[in-house]
Amino acid sequence: MTQLSASPARSNAETSDAPVILAADGIEKRFGGIAAVGGVSFGVPKGRIVGLIGPNGAGKTTMFDILAGDQAPSRGSVRLKGRAVEAEPAHLRIRSGLGRTFQIPRPFAALSLVENVMLGAQGQIGERIWANWLMPARVARQERETYDKAMETLAFVGLARLAREPARVLSGGQRKLLELARVLMADPEILLLDEPAAGVNPSLLEVIIERILDLNARGMTFLVIEHNMDMVARLCGHVLVMASGRLLTEGTPDAVVRDPRVVEAYLGGAVP
Numbered sequence: 001m002t003q004l005s006a007s008p009a010r011s012n013a014e015t016s017d018a019p020v021i022l023a024a025d026g027i028e029k030r031f032g033g034i035a036a037v038g039g040v041s042f043g044v045p046k047g048r049i050v051g052l053i054g055p056n057g058a059g060k061t062t063m064f065d066i067l068a069g070d071q072a073p074s075r076g077s078v079r080l081k082g083r084a085v086e087a088e089p090a091h092l093r094i095r096s097g098l099g100r101t102f103q104i105p106r107p108f109a110a111l112s113l114v115e116n117v118m119l120g121a122q123g124q125i126g127e128r129i130w131a132n133w134l135m136p137a138r139v140a141r142q143e144r145e146t147y148d149k150a151m152e153t154l155a156f157v158g159l160a161r162l163a164r165e166p167a168r169v170l171s172g173g174q175r176k177l178l179e180l181a182r183v184l185m186a187d188p189e190i191l192l193l194d195e196p197a198a199g200v201n202p203s204l205l206e207v208i209i210e211r212i213l214d215l216n217a218r219g220m221t222f223l224v225i226e227h228n229m230d231m232v233a234r235l236c237g238h239v240l241v242m243a244s245g246r247l248l249t250e251g252t253p254d255a256v257v258r259d260p261r262v263v264e265a266y267l268g269g270a271v272p
């Protein structure tokens, strides 16, 4: 595990007594005889940046899949803004304000960056075939607005100058920024980020950290899976630790990395 930086956590986690925006309640996920997630409960308070760490195979990505609606839990409940959503598919959760990024982003390689980002917009009336016939001016206006918003979002993540290039020219780190831009098009209230630092060079990593802190300062909530503990310490006021499908402990980044159970979980499993 990487040494924690001495800088204090910078999210606004400690400054507010916020309501829980996303909650997992007794989540279980079994694949045949294996419990990838074995009864996990936690809450993410609104406006905070919460970390989710644990050794490889701990069940973190499976947990994200269940929170986002990409997999159904075998048991348990997911509450988004107080509403049980475990039966809802991912696209409905996105519309309710829950966005997620993937460990390995897969943009449409042949489409331009701006086209990829525009695909993240929700509620496009032009997707309804009849709307193109009945209200073409309205469809055209909305497409223009979506394009402008996609360009603004690309500028926010520092990719505006590549807007017309095909996504295949991007590095791994730039793909992470493109994916962030795509998911931001849906105006999420809470974002699940799956290893935003993995495979990213140090200068782009700084951009990603700054963008996350900037969005958080504007009120966006984050749950972040990350192996890079320097990044976790810079972003997160609170960290959840999973091991072998269970929630092992939670606390400040500083406290959890000093917890002997956490050290043992990492040494017993594959150390990142």
Ligand SMILES: Nc1ncnc2c1ncn2[C@@H]1O[C@H](COP(=O)(O)OP(=O)(O)OP(=O)(O)O)[C@@H](O)[C@H]1O
Binding pocket: 031, 034, 035, 036, 054, 055, 056, 057, 058, 059, 060, 061, 062, 063
């Ligand atoms: N579709 C699947 N079928 C069978 N087993 C699975 C499936 N998905 C995950 N698992 C198993 O569930 C366990 C948890 O996997 P998961 O990917 O959620 O862990 P993780 O904490 O995200 O790991 P990493 O840090 O390596 O991404 C692992 O043992 C994995 O092999």
